[in-house]
Amino acid sequence: MRLKLNNIYLGIFIGVMLSAMVVTFYMFPYEEIESEEKTTIELIPSDDINFSDWARAECGPHYYQCIYEDLENDDSNYIWLPPGSKEEYRDVLFILDDPIITLKQVTNITVKVRACSPDGAKEETEKMKLIINNYYSPAIEPTGSWTNYSYTWENNPSTDESWQAEDLVNLRAGLSGNNYNLREIKLTYLVVIVKGVI
Numbered sequence: 001m002r003l004k005l006n007n008i009y010l011g012i013f014i015g016v017m018l019s020a021m022v023v024t025f026y027m028f029p030y031e032e033i034e035s036e037e038k039t040t041i042e043l044i045p046s047d048d049i050n051f052s053d054w055a056r057a058e059c060g061p062h063y064y065q066c067i068y069e070d071l072e073n074d075d076s077n078y079i080w081l082p083p084g085s086k087e088e089y090r091d092v093l094f095i096l097d098d099p100i101i102t103l104k105q106v107t108n109i110t111v112k113v114r115a116c117s118p119d120g121a122k123e124e125t126e127k128m129k130l131i132i133n134n135y136y137s138p139a140i141e142p143t144g145s146w147t148n149y150s151y152t153w154e155n156n157p158s159t160d161e162s163w164q165a166e167d168l169v170n171l172r173a174g175l176s177g178n179n180y181n182l183r184e185i186k187l188t189y190l191v192v193i194v195k196g197v198i
């Protein structure tokens with residue numbers, strides 16, 4: 001009799017424990033942990049803004065059509081800055097495609113170009129700066145053959161704080177050239193590379 005009672009108590013105990021587990025599960029369901037994935041997206045020029053000092057070679061009716069194809073393509077399809085009459089930087093700027101996905105977090109933004117300043121008589125070295133919105137990279141000396149150059153902005157220079165997803169809408173990028181001497185500056189490709197988390 002005592003053995004049977006013990007079994008009954010044990011059964012009740014197990015039943016209560018199982019019920020408690022079921023209730024607990026429904027009160028505190030397993031939360032799905034959202035996965036965060038690092039990603040890289042490329043924004044391609046889709047319109048011209050400012051190109052009054054620059055010329056284009058073998059392009060369509062728009063300047064951006066010279067610079068949105070293959071990065072490694074050293075083609076005859078480029079824009080170029082004729083030597084200036086005085087020492088000054090002259091900009092060419094482009095509107096970029098908006099991103100097709102919304103990033104949760106933007107890690108950094110890089111402007112990457114393929115440019116050169118072909119051989120020719122010169123007394124000083126030509127210089128160029130990469131541009132994001134209204135902000136310029138340090139000066140770069142382009143070599144005589146096509147070379148890739150890039151500059152990364154870890155923060156939004158207008159706020160000096162992290163880039164936000166909304167900063168990627170209507171983003172502008174370009175190149176500024178200073179070639180007072182006899183050589184021209186050529187640009188055959190430009191892309192903006194955004195690293196972030198989706």
Ligand SMILES: [Ca+2]
Pocket residue numbers: 066067068069073075077078187188189
């Ligand atoms: Ca090109």
